[in-house]
Amino acid sequence: MASRAPTTRSMAIASTPFAIVEVCEWILPKLEANNFSQEDIFAVHLALEEALINAIKHGNKMNPDKEVKIDYSVSSDKVEISMTDQGDGFDPEAVPDPRLGENLYKNEGRGLLLMQSYMDVVEFNKRGNRVRMVRYKEKPRLPETQRQAQA
Amino acid sequence: MASIKPRISVEYAENATIVTFTDEKILEEKDVQALQESIMSVIEQAPLSSVEDRKGGINLILDFCNVRFLSSTVLGLLIRISKKVYERDGQLKLCSINPKIYKIFKITRLTKIFDIYQDIESAVESLSIAD
Numbered sequence: 001m002a003s004r005a006p007t008t009r010s011m012a013i014a015s016t017p018f019a020i021v022e023v024c025e026w027i028l029p030k031l032e033a034n035n036f037s038q039e040d041i042f043a044v045h046l047a048l049e050e051a052l053i054n055a056i057k058h059g060n061k062m063n064p065d066k067e068v069k070i071d072y073s074v075s076s077d078k079v080e081i082s083m084t085d086q087g088d089g090f091d092p093e094a095v096p097d098p099r100l101g102e103n104l105y106k107n108e109g110r111g112l113l114l115m116q117s118y119m120d121v122v123e124f125n126k127r128g129n130r131v132r133m134v135r136y137k138e139k140p141r142l143p144e145t146q147r148q149a150q151a
Numbered sequence: 152m153a154s155i156k157p158r159i160s161v162e163y164a165e166n167a168t169i170v171t172f173t174d175e176k177i178l179e180e181k182d183v184q185a186l187q188e189s190i191m192s193v194i195e196q197a198p199l200s201s202v203e204d205r206k207g208g209i210n211l212i213l214d215f216c217n218v219r220f221l222s223s224t225v226l227g228l229l230i231r232i233s234k235k236v237y238e239r240d241g242q243l244k245l246c247s248i249n250p251k252i253y254k255i256f257k258i259t260r261l262t263k264i265f266d267i268y269q270d271i272e273s274a275v276e277s278l279s280i281a282d
Contacts, residue, residue, distance in 0.1 A: 017179050017180045017181065018179070020178070020179070021178070021179070039251075042220070042251050045220065046220075046222065046255070049178065049222040050222060050223055053180075053222065053223075053224065057180075098259060099259060099260040104260060104261070104263065104264055105230060105234075105264065106230070107227035107230050107231055108223075108227055110223040110226055110227075110259050111222075111223045113258065113259060114222075114223055114255065114258065114259070117258045
């Protein structure tokens with residue numbers, strides 16, 4: 001049975017793509033342990049991947065001497081993740097909407113949209129080098145019938 | 152069926168080249184880079200369309216039946232693949248995308264620019280109709 005106390009941890013990772021796998025392997029099992037649904041885990045996994053790619057590739061420019069600091073907290077009702085890179089930051093408001101016009105055919109620029117679509121809260125600091133994301137565990141809808149349908 | 156390393160299998164059907172992603176998760180940039188090299192090579196080497204009066208573009212079907220997770224890096228790869236296929240007057244169809252992955256396509260509105268089919272059979276059939 002999951003503990004009521006949230007799992008909270010801070011870590012710093014090197015700016016390498018391999019570190020993304022490690023972070024996911026640390027955080028996602030905590031969601032399972034707290035009985036998050038597979039849909040929640042998929043959503044958090046995707047947002048984590050996108051945020052880490054942004055931090056490592058666009059923030060720290062893949063510089064192995066720069067780190068990404070990650071703080072996360074997983075409790076029975078929500079998961080909260082913050083990550084800070086050592087880059088110059090960016091203005092999320094200035095990111096073009098990848099769903100519009102010619103942007104639809106661009107090779108990049110969809111990460112932020114996916115983070116915003118799959119997490120309940122996505123907010124940046126003023127400098128734009130720190131993102132905080134929250135996803136709340138989905139409340140059961142029609143619990144009895146749904147459980148029966150899933151059984 | 153030819154097997155190409157890493158991470159795809161390739162089958163040449165009557166009127167199409169079918170590339171199946173063999174991994175459940177497509178994540179790391181180096182994996183995506185390897186996939187890009189493999190698939191671009193398939194596109195360049197694919198037999199031309201069997202229909203005489205067509206310009207000879209290739210018919211490529213990307214089968215996602217094994218894929219359970221991908222990130223936006225893969226979406227970028229698909230855009231690059233589509234550009235390559237269309238440059239060569241070919242057709243590109245995607246198929247067997249699981250609902251969670253399909254939702255990513257919906258959110259990013261890539262459903263507007265990719266032809267997505269339920270399964271390989273319907274993707275192949277769509278090519279026959281187009282021919």
